[in-house]
Amino acid sequence: MADIVLQEGLDALSLRPAAARLGTSDRMLLYYFGAKAALMDDVLGCVSDRFTDYLARSSRGIRIAPHNMVGHTTALMATPEAKPFVELWFEIAARAARGDTVYAAAATRIAETWNDWIVSTVRFPAGVSSRNAAAMMLAIVNGIALLDSTAPSVAAAARSRVQTVAA
Numbered sequence: 001m002a003d004i005v006l007q008e009g010l011d012a013l014s015l016r017p018a019a020a021r022l023g024t025s026d027r028m029l030l031y032y033f034g035a036k037a038a039l040m041d042d043v044l045g046c047v048s049d050r051f052t053d054y055l056a057r058s059s060r061g062i063r064i065a066p067h068n069m070v071g072h073t074t075a076l077m078a079t080p081e082a083k084p085f086v087e088l089w090f091e092i093a094a095r096a097a098r099g100d101t102v103y104a105a106a107a108t109r110i111a112e113t114w115n116d117w118i119v120s121t122v123r124f125p126a127g128v129s130s131r132n133a134a135a136m137m138l139a140i141v142n143g144i145a146l147l148d149s150t151a152p153s154v155a156a157a158a159r160s161r162v163q164t165v166a167a
Contacts, residue, residue: 001013001018001022001039001043001046002043002046002047002050004018004021005043005044005047005088006047006050006084006085006088007084009087009088009091010088010091010092010095010103013036013039013040013043015029015030015036015039018039037102040102040103040106041102041105041106044092044106044109044110045106045109047085047088048106048109048110048113050085051082051085051110051113052113052117054081054082054085055076055114055117055121056117058076059117059121062121063121063122063123064121064122064123065122065123066122066123066124066125066128066133066137069118069121069122069137070137070140070141070144070162071159071162073118073137073141074141074144074145074148074159074162077141077144077145077148078145078148086145086148086149087149089110089142089145090145090146090149092106092107092110093107096108111138114138115131115134115135115138116134118134118137118138119131119134122134122137140162143158144158144159144162
């Protein structure tokens with residue numbers, strides 16, 4: 001299911017079509033997961049784990065200077081491997097913003113995972129609240145990634161400005 005959702009988006013989680021693609025029935029999915037919310041939580045958890053693995057592979061244990069993190073991360077988000085994750089992230093965030101509690105929980109979990117990755121990847125100077133600084137970086141990265149999919153020229157200008165400030 002995680003593969004399907006990454007290719008097609010959240011609408012692919014409709015029970016009957018999803019069950020048919022998996023070669024089972026919607027009743028069997030409900031039997032194993034108890035409720036559609038549990039199925040969605042499990043699938044989104046799997047997707048989140050895959051993206052975490054991608055981030056870990058991409059950083060290969062290196063520690064990045066704070067002024068290079070936003071550029072590094074926006075470049076990662078723009079790769080073909082990351083694109084399905086980023087697109088799905090925006091879908092999850094939009095549904096969470098509309099008050100869907102299942103997606104709100106997933107959005108929180110995903111954002112916390114990304115924030116933890118930034119904290120573990122950046123060499124923050126002594127005295128800097130790493131979690132707060134990482135959250136700010138994540139907000140900037142998410143903004144640029146959203147602009148990449150909606151207004152690429154604005155995203156390029158933002159990316160250029162971030163790189164100029166970091167230099």
